[in-house]
Amino acid sequence: MSEINLQIDGKEVVATEGMTILDAAKSVGISIPTLCHHEKLEPYGGCRICTVEVEVRGWPKLVAGCIYPVEKGLVVRTRNEKIDKIRKVLLEEMLAHAPDSEELKALAQEYGADRDRFEKHPSFCIHCGLCVRYCAEIKKKNAVGFVDRGSNREISFIPEIAAKECWDCKECFPLCPTSALQAAYVLAGALMTPPEEAHSGGCGCSCSCGSAPEEQAG
Amino acid sequence: MTRLSSPEKLECARKDIVSRIDPTKPCISVCAGAGCLASGAAEVIAAFKTELEFHGLTTEVNTKGTGCPGFCERGPIVMIYPEGICYLKVKPEDVPEIVSHTIKEKKVVDRLLYEDPATGTRALRESDIPFYKNQQRNILSENLRLDSKSMDDYLAIGGYSALSKVLFQMTPEDVMGEIKKSNLRGRGGGGFPAWRKWEESRNAPDPIKYVIVNADEGDPGAFMDRALIEGNPHSILEGLIIGAYAVGAHEGFIYVRQEYPLAVENINLAIRQASERGFVGKDILGSGFDFTVKVHMGAGAFVCGESSALMTALEGRAGEPRPKYIHTAVKGVWDHPSVLNNVETWANVTQIITKGADWFTSYGTAGSTGTKIFSLVGKITNTGLVEVPMGVTLRDIITKVGGGIPGGKKFKAVQTGGPSGGCIPEAMLDLPVDFDELTKAGSMMGSGGMIVMDEDTCMVDIARYFIDFLKDESCGKCTPCREGIRQMLAVLTRITVGKGKEGDIELLEELAESTGAALCALGKSAPNPVLSTIRYFRDEYEAHIREKKCPALSCKEMIAFHIDPEKCKACGSCFRQCPAEAIQGGKKLIHIIDQEKCTKCGTCLDVCPSRFGAVRKISGEPVPAPVPEDKRAIA
Secondary structure (H helix, E strand, O other), X not given: OXXXXXXXXXXXXXXXXXXXXXXXXXXXXXXXXXXXXXXXXXXXXOOOOOEEEEEXXXXXXXXXXXXXXXXXXXXXXXXXXXXXXXXXXXXXXXXXXXXXXXHHHHHXXXXXXXXXXXXXXXXXXXXXXHHHHHHHHHOOOOOEEEEOOHHHOEEEEOHHHHHHHOOOOXXXXXXXXXXXXXXXXXXXXXXXXXXXXXXXXXXXXXXXXXXXXHHHHO | OOOOOOHHHHHHHHHHHHHOOOOOOOEEEEEOOHXXXXXXXXXXXXXXXXXXXXXXXXXXXXXXXXXXXXXXXXXXXXXXXXXXEEEOOOOHHHHHHXXXXXXXXXXXXXXXXXXXXXXXXXXXXXXXXXXXXXXXXXXXXXXXXXXXXXXXXXXXXXXXXXXXXXXXHOXXXXXXXXXXXXXXXXOOOOOOEHHHHHHHHHHXXXXXXXXXXXXXXXXXXXXXXXXXXXXXXXXXXXXXXXXXXXXXOOEEEEEEEOOOHHHHHHHHHHHHHHHHHOOOEOOHHHOOOOEEEEEEEXXXXXXXXXXXXHHHHHOOOOOOOOXXXXXXXXXXXXXXXXXXXXXXXXXXXXXHHHHOHHHHHOOEOOOOEOEEEEEEEEOOOOOEEEEEEOOOEHHHHXXXXXXXXXXXXXXXXXXXXXXXXXXXXXXXXXXXXXXXXXXXOOOOOOOOEEEEEEOOOOHHHHHHHHHHHXXXXXXXXXXXXXHXXXXXXXXXXXXXXXXXXXXXXXXXXXXXXXXXXXXOHHHHHOOHHHHHHHHHHHHHHHHHHHOOOOOOOOOHHHXXXXXXXXXXXXXXXXXXXXXXXXXXXXXXXXXXXXXXXXXXXXXXXXXXXXXXXXXXXXXXXXXXXXXXXXXXXXX
């Protein structure tokens, strides 16, 4: 692996080929906020909170630090007025969905984001896709996915798969930065017919009353 | 059909086809593009066939359906050769007259000719019509010369000679050099130099490479690519094979949205014909070069026109963009180098090889060479497809080609570049249209959509319309696009319903700035309609917010209709036709509108006789109180 010299926030950084700006920054103790990034998962670049500025042929360009590969002589700025303002607006947009998320609240404090700036759409989901990608990439089950597109996009469990796979897993739960998962899971649980074994341990009837998933989740 | 195994055999076949064509034999060409078909072209063609049979002329006269020549406003268009007479808006009932008069007696049917609305003079030939006279139709005019389903027609006009030239007289480097010299820039949106993509792919070490046609055109009101791929599919295919040879690809894809069924049908037919004749498949024309191509039907999602999203869709996954920090030209479909160009770009490739880069650069400006096809729609006299050299001014396109604004209305703005383009005001109409000038003006070339707006258009509402379109068409993967568009739409909607507040313009600007962090060009350019309208029509935003007034009298929630008691003659027209029964009045009784019941449909204004002109649309001012009961009687 060849060594690559670049500059992050004025610091000379030595990185190796294949590293992202996020990796390189971390190696010298510069922290870049992330929400949709996970070391075990393929890079995604969805939340854009890791947006940084790079200089390409003298021109500043906004890129996602979690995906952008390091290049020789690259000049990176992880904080400036413009980046901070963008992160602030992105946080305000996400807080409209998940105003009580601890992760978002902490970042909001750092960037001066107002959680009440935009009208609330309490879906609890910021579409980071961690649950979707974890289930697809690590568990290879695809029990949870995105449905619809644009601003109608949301996550949903696929009842047929979830009924079989999710009872003993739930590894996606702790990944969720806003607790959307539980809400969606309970909702999906209410809609699906519990598998045979759940009948005995559940409320004892076949009413799909939702008590089975809650017990399992506990 | 036999495969042609050498360039000589191709020329032989071509000579044979041409020898069977009698240039003096009458031919009736009817536009069979989607637009003319919708206005009845198929019935017109059928009527001609029946009528010719009736007169026993079937063998003496040819009839054919051709591709779209562009003047969709006046379709179905019929051309009579060899004279080149052009009839517009032809109906099946006109057919007997055309056959008996024009075909048999060589006389012209005057009423079907183009009539200049200003002078009243009629134009006999297509080239005499101002709409066509002021264009430079290098690509589009080919459509007229061929039946889009006939390979022989394409061969007759020199089809596949560019491919033969490339395979036997040029190295891939020569082809690359010619395209580079032509400075051809991608006609799909960004205007990225085509050769640079090609070169990147060619130089990529991966031996498996792809070439792709992007026919996912999704801009509201745009149909350039549709007309080309429907009208002259072989020229696109030929360009693609040439590109494949240049970059070293042996497989290609044509991504067509399935909402274009005729385009899908014609390109599939063209591929079948081309493989029967040996232009596609193994050992093309005996050159040793192999190339196969498949058609992929897209589901018609706007975002799938974005190159990385299109490629993800080709792979069979949801069409979502991915970061292009490594260009798709190096790592595209299934991570192999992939050259993607849109339909018009590929059509240009064929022409550049046939006629040379010098011919190509003789049109256009230094930075933007060649011609560009625009789809001219909206409040314009001549709607249709327009091909002009780059660098022509917007004013020339709108007035000379487009024939100006109908109904004596005043021009307000032209929106270029599709939903993520911008609105250009009257003061900038002398802007030469090329990639860089449009970008500087806060808009863009895009694929070439051009929507003309008159004084009745509210610019805030237009911005809202485009943002609303993008709200549904965004894939929703990244926050700035998904959420930024949602919030911009909320602010714009608020302003257009009269609930705008101080600071809303600044909020829109702030949201627009953060949208710059989006993953793909859809999100990054989404604020363009908002920013350009704020830039050029800020006063309209301010009037909506501060005076609660829509200056264009267009936003429904901010207007009211009022009957002027001095002018009302109690004729009852509006009273009878108001669908909401909001008008009160009677014989010799001045009419009044009940504002509570009024749905602001505008029927009263439309039906009030112009000699009275009693109904008025108002905005930003209180509606005058109704005339008291005792003063409503007309003496």
